[in-house]
Amino acid sequence: MSETESVLELRAVTKCFGEGDARIEVLKGLDVHVTRGEFVAIMGPSGSGKSTLLNIIGCLDHPTTGAYFLDGEDVGKLSDNRLSTIRNERIGFVFQSFNLVSQLTVLENVEVPFVYRRPHPSGVRERCRALLDSVGLGHRLKHLPSQLSGGERQRVAIARALANDPVLILADEPTGNLDTETGEDVLRLLEGLHAEGRTIVMITHDADVAARANRCIHIQDGRIGEAA
Amino acid sequence: MRLLSMALRNLRGYALRSFLTTLGVVFGVASVITMLAIGAGAEQALLDEIGRLGIGNIILNTVKPPEATQDKGGGGGGWVHEYGLNYKDLAMIRNTVPGVGRALPVHRRNPRVWHKSRKVDATAYAVKPDHLKLFGYEVVRGRPLTHLDEASLRQVCLVRSGLIQQLKSFQDPLGMDLLINGLWYRIVGVLKDDAFRGYAASALGINSKTKEIYVPYRTEIAKRGTREHRRRQGSFEATDVKLHQIVIEVENPDEVVKVAQMVRRVLTKNHDDEDWKMVVPLEVLRQRRKTQQVFTYAMVAIASISLLVGGIGIANIMLATVTERTREIGIRRALGAKRRHIVAQFLTETTVLSTLGGILGVAVSFGLISLMQNFTGWDAIVKPISIVLALTISMGTGIVFGIFPARRAAMLDPIAALRHE
Ligand SMILES: Nc1ncnc2c1ncn2[C@@H]1O[C@H](COP(=O)(O)OP(=O)(O)OP(=O)(O)O)[C@@H](O)[C@H]1O
Ligand SMILES: [Mg+2]
Numbered sequence: 309m310s311e312t313e314s315v316l317e318l319r320a321v322t323k324c325f326g327e328g329d330a331r332i333e334v335l336k337g338l339d340v341h342v343t344r345g346e347f348v349a350i351m352g353p354s355g356s357g358k359s360t361l362l363n364i365i366g367c368l369d370h371p372t373t374g375a376y377f378l379d380g381e382d383v384g385k386l387s388d389n390r391l392s393t394i395r396n397e398r399i400g401f402v403f404q405s406f407n408l409v410s411q412l413t414v415l416e417n418v419e420v421p422f423v424y425r426r427p428h429p430s431g432v433r434e435r436c437r438a439l440l441d442s443v444g445l446g447h448r449l450k451h452l453p454s455q456l457s458g459g460e461r462q463r464v465a466i467a468r469a470l471a472n473d474p475v476l477i478l479a480d481e482p483t484g485n486l487d488t489e490t491g492e493d494v495l496r497l498l499e500g501l502h503a504e505g506r507t508i509v510m511i512t513h514d515a516d517v518a519a520r521a522n523r524c525i526h527i528q529d530g531r532i533g534e535a536a
Numbered sequence: 537m538r539l540l541s542m543a544l545r546n547l548r549g550y551a552l553r554s555f556l557t558t559l560g561v562v563f564g565v566a567s568v569i570t571m572l573a574i575g576a577g578a579e580q581a582l583l584d585e586i587g588r589l590g591i592g593n594i595i596l597n598t599v600k601p602p603e604a605t606q607d608k609g610g611g612g613g614g615w616v617h618e619y620g621l622n623y624k625d626l627a628m629i630r631n632t633v634p635g636v637g638r639a640l641p642v643h644r645r646n647p648r649v650w651h652k653s654r655k656v657d658a659t660a661y662a663v664k665p666d667h668l669k670l671f672g673y674e675v676v677r678g679r680p681l682t683h684l685d686e687a688s689l690r691q692v693c694l695v696r697s698g699l700i701q702q703l704k705s706f707q708d709p710l711g712m713d714l715l716i717n718g719l720w721y722r723i724v725g726v727l728k729d730d731a732f733r734g735y736a737a738s739a740l741g742i743n744s745k746t747k748e749i750y751v752p753y754r755t756e757i758a759k760r761g762t763r764e765h766r767r768r769q770g771s772f773e774a775t776d777v778k779l780h781q782i783v784i785e786v787e788n789p790d791e792v793v794k795v796a797q798m799v800r801r802v803l804t805k806n807h808d809d810e811d812w813k814m815v816v817p818l819e820v821l822r823q824r825r826k827t828q829q830v831f832t833y834a835m836v837a838i839a840s841i842s843l844l845v846g847g848i849g850i851a852n853i854m855l856a857t858v859t860e861r862t863r864e865i866g867i868r869r870a871l872g873a874k875r876r877h878i879v880a881q882f883l884t885e886t887t888v889l890s891t892l893g894g895i896l897g898v899a900v901s902f903g904l905i906s907l908m909q910n911f912t913g914w915d916a917i918v919k920p921i922s923i924v925l926a927l928t929i930s931m932g933t934g935i936v937f938g939i940f941p942a943r944r945a946a947m948l949d950p951i952a953a954l955r956h957e
Contacts, residue, residue, distance in 0.1 A: 368870055369951045389874050396872020407867045407954060411549050423538065424872045468871075 314377075315476060315507045316342040316365055321374035323360050334360050336530035337374070342509060347502045349518035350511045352527035358511045359404055359480055361527065365509060366401045366478045367391045378476075396424050400474035402482045404511075406465040408453040414440065414464050415449040421472040439467040442497065444490070458485040466494060470501070477501060479510040483517055495520055543884040550857070557853040558893035560846025561933060565897025565926045567839035570904050572922040575832025577915030582824050585734050589817035590670065592789030594796050595739055596621055596782040596803070601811040616763070619811040621779040621803075628802050635787055635795045640664045641753060642781035643762060644741060647717035649699075649749065656702045658747040660693075660716055662756035668694070670785060671740070673750075678710045678725030686754040693721040697729055699747035714749070719759060721751055735824075739815045741781060792818050840929075846893065847933035854886050854941035865945050866953025875946040882945050886938025887931060894930025898923055 323335040334357040342348050352358050363369040364376060367383055376383045378394070386394070395401070408417045418436040422429060440446055443463040453461055462485045469477060477498070483491035495517065502508055510521065518524045526533030547554045589595065598620030630639045643662040648655050665681045673680075675694065685692050693714065700709045712723045727750075732742050742748065763776045786795045796816045803812055858865070865878055905916045 363951055366870075368954070392869070392872050392874040395870060401870060403870075403954075407863070407870065409864050409867055411546065411864070420868065421871045423542075424868075424874065424877055428538075472872075 313344050314341055315344045315346075315379060316340060316509075317377040318361075318364070318371075319375045319377075321361075321364065321371040321376060323357070323364065323369070324372045334530055335364075335371070338527075338530075338532055340365075340525065340532070342507060344507055345502070345505050346523065347498070347508045347521045348510070349521035349524045350509065350527060351513065351515070351518050351524055352533070356527045357530050358527055362401075362478050362480055362509065362511060366399055367394050368401075392424070396421055397472060398475050400469035400472060400477045402462075402465050402469045402477075402479040404480035404484070406453075406461045408461060408464055408468075410453055413450050413452060414445060414456070417453065417464060418468045418471050420468065436467070436471055439470055440464070443467050444493065459487070459490060462486060463490070463494070466497070470497075475506055477506055477508045477510075479508070481511050481513065483512065483514065491517070539880055539884045540888065542881065543888045546885055547889060553853065554889055557850055558846075558889050558896070560849040561843065561890050561893030561930050562846070562897040562900055564839065564843030564846040564933075565894045565930050566900040566904055567842055568836055568929070569898060569901035569918065569922055569926050570908070570916070571832065571835040571839045572925075573901070573905050573916040573918045574908075574914060575828065575835065576917040576919055576922075578828050578832075579825060580917055581915045582821065582828060585732075585736050586817050586821045586824065588672065588732060589736050589739055589815070590785075591818040591821065592786050592792060593670065593817060594784040594786065594792065594799060595815040595817070596625075596784070596799070597739070597741055597813050597815065598777050598780050599811055599813050601809040617773075617775040618777075619775075619809065620777040621782055621812055622806075623778055625803060625806055625812075626779060626782055628806070629782065629784060629799055633795060633798045633802060635791045636799075637785040637787040638666055638670070638783075639785075640667050640670070640783045641779050642667065642741075642783065643753065643757060643777075644780040645717060645756075645760075645764070646746065649747070650715040651703045651705060651712065654703045654705070656699060656747055657745070658699065658716070658749050659743055660749045660751055660756070662751050662753045664753050667783060668750065670783060674728040674730070675725045676728045678723070680725055681750065681752055685752045689755045689758055690752060691719060691721045691755060691759075692724040692752065694725045694727055694750040695723055696727045696731065696748050699749065700726070702747060716749065716751070717760060721749075735820065739817070739820075789818075792816060843929065843933060847890070847937040850886055850890055850934065851937035851940055854882065854938060855944065857885075858882065858941050858945040861945075862948060862953045862956040865948055866950050866956065869948070869950035870954060878946040879939075879942045882942035883935065883938045886941070887934035890934030890937075891927065891931045894927045897930065898926060901926075 318338055318340040321335055321338045321340075322333060324331055324333045326332055338361065340361070350358050350361070360369070364371055367378065370384060383391070409420065412420070415433070415436055418440060419432055422432045437446070437449065440449060443466055445460060445463055445467065448456065448460065453464065456464065462482065466479070466482055469479070479498070482498070483494055486494060498508055498510065499520065512518050601619050626639060626641055629636055641664065645660045645662075647658060647660055649658045663681070665683055665686065668680055681692070681694060684690075693716070695709065697709070705712065709723050709726055714721050714723065727748075731737065731744065731748070732740055737744060762778050763774050766773050784795070784799065786792045793816070796814060800814060868878065902918070905918065908914060909916060
């Protein structure tokens with residue numbers, strides 16, 4: 309496998325929501341190409357379709373038209389089970405709205421991806437604990453998400469995304485709720501993972517944060533804008 | 537294991553709701569088990585009651601015909617009413633019906649029994665010694681009646697202890713002399729206090745209001761005869777019933793029904809009147825059992841409806857839960873849960889819920905049964921199989937009624953579920 313081999317390849321991807329009069333076209337034909345080990349930032353105004361794009365990349369949603377290849381596989385042709393496995397093993401997703409399970413403690417939330425692994429791997433608890441430590445939440449393991457601040461929840465979401473040791477990390481505004489200092493910690497964490505050879509796609513509104521990436525994709529009104 | 541602990545946790549999270557949800561199953565299971573127990577108890581009672589008559593026996597009883605006909609001129613301007621089973625019947629049954637083992641005569645009288653100055657109403661049964669063996673009479677003190685008593689026309693008798701008590705005698709009953717219908721009989725044995733009840737008592741012609749006394753058949757017939765005199769409105773009346781009862785023991789119990797048919801034919805030929813009746817314990821038992829079972833099944837079916845309603849309740853609440861937890865489902869799917877994982881999660885929850893409901897229902901049924909026994913005195917027997925059955929059914933209820941909500945949860949689109957508010 310060469311360094312320039314593409315991990316993600318989106319060809320003329322469009323995404324529409326709604327039916328009839330309420331139908332809106334959010335993505336209007338995107339071509340995105342990300343090679344292995346790249347650190348890509350996505351920027352764009354609110355509502356421009358960034359999260360929609362990331363959902364497609366994360367195998368959570370399907371494009372309305374166009375094709376998406378992940379590691380050379382046509383995602384549109386994969387079964388639901390196969391997609392679940394890919395999400396479980398290869399992708400770490402940091403959601404914009406965190407998406408923590410409210411009945412589970414911080415530690416249990418981070419462990420969720422392993423519940424669906426067969427055979428059940430060992431040392432999960434230790435690994436999850438260490439991850440939470442690295443995002444500065446080692447003292448909050450037994451708390452429920454509702455007992456945490458927005459920034460703390462975001463960090464739990466980051467720890468969970470990294471728990472399954474993913475090759476592809478998708479982060480939707482991972483520093484959005486954090487102060488500069490904590491945000492800096494998170495960015496350093498991502499940079500460290502990038503240095504290890506992982507592919508990262510990160511959405512941000514902050515030009516300084518975007519500057520830390522190899523490349524920045526601008527999305528404007530459902531289309532790719534000028535590349536930086 | 538993980539699924540189980542996860543299910544328990546989730547259910548604990550909604551403890552009150554889970555409890556209320558499962559109430560339907562609790563009472564469904566409780567009523568099914570209670571009904572089965574009552575049914576089993578009633579069946580056992582039937583068996584105890586009628587089974588004591590012996591399923592290999594046939595009992596013939598004399599009954600008073602509608603109008604006591606057969607008037608034969610007795611002496612003294614009175615009448616002698618003669619009816620019922622007679623010696624010819626007995627002889628024909630013994631000699632012409634194949635498959636008959638013993639055929640035992642019984643004669644009955646209702647005398648007033650005296651001991652010193654005290655008296656008591658009793659029924660004196662003149663029976664063969666074998667009669668007592670055939671029906672399993674147990675002698676707790678003294679000795680039973682013997683063939684020698686018969687042969688030497690001894691005036692001896694057996695009583696139940698209730699008779700002694702009613703005579704208010706504190707003397708040792710053995711050796712006590714009773715004046716029965718003008719004849720002195722000496723008590724040689726005391727029978728166990730387990731009188732026949734219900735149907736069995738009536739089949740044997742035992743009246744619970746009078747005390748039982750058993751005397752040797754030959755003694756009584758030889759010394760007293762079979763004729764009963766009674767003074768009525770100045771005129772003199774007599775009845776003559778040769779035999780009040782014939783007890784037939786069939787050699788091979790499998791042939792009871794066949795032998796009964798032949799006996800019936802013999803008697804129909806001998807008697808113009810309906811002055812006899814046949815009791816075949818085996819047939820009565822079968823019939824009663826059938827009725828009992830139909831009744832039990834009907835009750836269980838009704839009880840099962842509440843189990844069904846309980847299951848629907850679970851499905852209903854689970855559907856609400858699925859809607860409420862749509863976001864959680866979306867998160868789990870996004871993190872790699874397959875559809876079957878979601879199905880398993882919800883199915884485990886409903887199954888755990890309904891099984892716990894079942895266990896609780898078994899506990900409730902025990903309470904219900906003991907309560908019922910205290911108030912009604914009905915017999916109830918909880919068979920282990922009915923517990924197993926009820927638990928299996930409640931578990932099945934959880935699975936059946938959990939499938940729909942679980943599948944609904946699993947079919948949710950991950951991204952739509954995530955966006956659910
Ligand atoms: N499931 C959906 N149904 C209907 N419309 C949707 C759906 N998902 C997204 N949209 C619409 O698509 C548009 C783009 O949404 P998206 O979440 O991708 O924006 P974004 O670029 O991530 O914005 P932000 O920076 O605010 O997060 C929005 O106008 C939104 O209303
Ligand atoms: Mg967004």
